[in-house]
Amino acid sequence: MSSAASTNDQYTVLVVLYEGGEAGKNNKNILGCVENALGLPEWIKENKLEDRIKLIVTSDKDGDNSVAEKVLPEASVVISQPFWPFYLNQERIDKAKKLQLAITAGIGSDHVNLEAACKRGITVAEVTGSNVVSVAEHVIMQILALVRNFIPAYKQVINGEWDIAAIADNAYDLENKHVGVVGAGRIGVRVLQRLKPFDVHLHYYDKYRLNESLEKELNVTYHSSVESLVQICDIISINCPLHPETEDLFNKRLLSLMKKGSYIVNTARGKIVNRNDLVEAVNSNHIQGYAGDVWYPQV
Incomplete structure (x- = not known):
């Protein structure tokens, strides 16, 4: 006052x-x-x-x-x-x-x-940093749910079905996958820290590079552009803030550069991913799956 x-x-x-x-x-x-x-x-x-x-x-x-x-x-x-x-x-x-x-x-x-x-x-x-641990853990949960094809498997059990092949067809081990983080701030770094024990190949993009000692500790590869990052990764976690440079960042062009069959986890803001372009990419099976805790376009 x-x-x-x-x-x-x-x-x-x-x-x-x-x-x-x-x-x-x-x-x-x-x-x-x-x-x-x-x-x-x-x-x-x-x-x-x-x-x-x-x-x-x-x-x-x-x-x-x-x-x-x-x-x-x-x-x-x-x-x-x-x-x-x-x-x-x-x-x-x-x-x-x-x-x-x-x-x-x-x-x-x-x-x-x-x-x-x-x-x-x-x-x-x-309140900077107020829920960084909660969000980072939520990212790991959603990555595992996507890669292990958990939701369809859960629905099968609830419906009394048991089609193992249908679930196994799109279920994978996380180990040895290439996982990229867009935005290596308080949350992004904690996501990388929690992913390291899974023996994955870690990547990140951020306008500001992490210090050398932390990169070595995490064994993470830095990418100077988001385009470079998405082309190599099987899973992308979006952890950057929403501002004019990131609004609609994941549009048709960027989604088309991603590996076929890759996954996106968005716990940042809904408007970072173009909803219509994402739906098209998922329906065409170019993107295997999407998870998030944000709604388009509000948050």
Whole structure:
């Protein structure tokens, strides 16, 4: 808050989170839901800030009549998250005359128009590194599910079927496969670290090269272009942020350069992969499979 502001001022903090339901009510460790509100109500009470902070917590964020839209003009702080983003576009930033701080309760601020925020002097912050282990482990799970053809096998068992050949036809060992990471930041490096014990050939592309000692430790090959990376890898893990250079990065041209029968895991942002081009590549069997925890085009 502005240091020039009066100590008697009250600030409205708008927090947009997903509904936790029964799980949220019963498990206080699920902080990112409406029911637990990131622990903010308790923090405000402990610090005796009830008179200073007006906390509005809601999941209602879409449409002109939504709670978030109505509260926005009076909000000094807006807190959102990648799983339930409240998009601060140019129109909303213009509407939020009192906004001083936009926080992502997680990693990534691509739901904020950074240029508009910068012009207004709005601080944009995120909780860097908050879920890097969870995402890295999720990547490994999805790689194994794809390569071992787990989902079709699971469906067979549930349906009382037992067609071993149909599953084995597209099930492989991960060992000796070439696995590439696009974006070797906090998450990408942890993906590489977790893949090393599988005795795979590791590759990565990033605008900034890892230090030599870490490359040797991981026995990983650096590629100076994403085009070089995708042509050699059997599996690609996307772990880069969404920005103008990465939006639609995996389009028809780049997908066509990938090895026939390769796999993609996208735990970054949906808009990094062109949905229509991906569907075409999968339907033609050029791409064997895709896994992700992101939706196109929003997150």
